[in-house]
């Protein structure tokens with residue numbers, strides 16, 4: 625006899641097979657396993673990247689650099705583009721605006737086709753001047769850059785010393801094929817060096833696709849349920 629309990633158990637089996645994370649990091653263990661470029665720390669269970677210099681006085685009257693390490697330079701060999709795995713010059717957002725410096729966090733993963741990569745992010749900034757708020761945050765996956773948000777998108781009030789934030793947002797990407805992939809998160813100053821932005825990251829995960837036997841189990845369960853329903857009719 626198939627009961628609702630049996631179906632629930634089957635659904636649960638499928639869910640647990642599907643949800644078994646291939647990778648997850650909530651940054652409660654710091655930056656273990658990651659490679660940091662520029663100003664990157666883990667604090668309070670969140671990874672934080674800034675565009676703030678440790679050497680120069682960005683953000684007059686504030687010191688927003690968190691690590692004591694300067695951001696990486698943009699536009700030169702050995703700088704942020706090389707670190708993130710994109711072409712030198714490609715971080716400039718448009719012909720009138722140069723990216724100047726920024727920080728990034730990277731890691732490589734062995735992934736399977738169909739696996740889902742996801743994370744949460746929040747961009748905070750002091751760069752709020754109309755028309756000039758071009759600092760932005762991005763993620764590079766397999767050499768392709770996806771822009772997360774620009775300073776101009778930061779429309780919520782932020783805790784001091786930042787002026788505005790986007791609020792926590794969610795990003796997802798499904799790998800089309802198996803292989804070793806490089807992933808890099810980054811945040812850059814654009815036009816100026818001295819008005820800082822901060823990218824926070826959390827809950828980075830790669831979820832395994834449900835295994836075929838879990839689907840077979842569910843289909844078998846549904847088939848039996850259909851049979852039982854007909855018998856009772």
Ligand SMILES: [Ca+2]
Nearest residue numbers: 650669670826
């Ligand atoms: Ca966390």
Ligand SMILES: [Ca+2]
Nearest residue numbers: 751759813819
């Ligand atoms: Ca800036």
Ligand SMILES: [Ca+2]
Nearest residue numbers: 675676677817
């Ligand atoms: Ca800066």
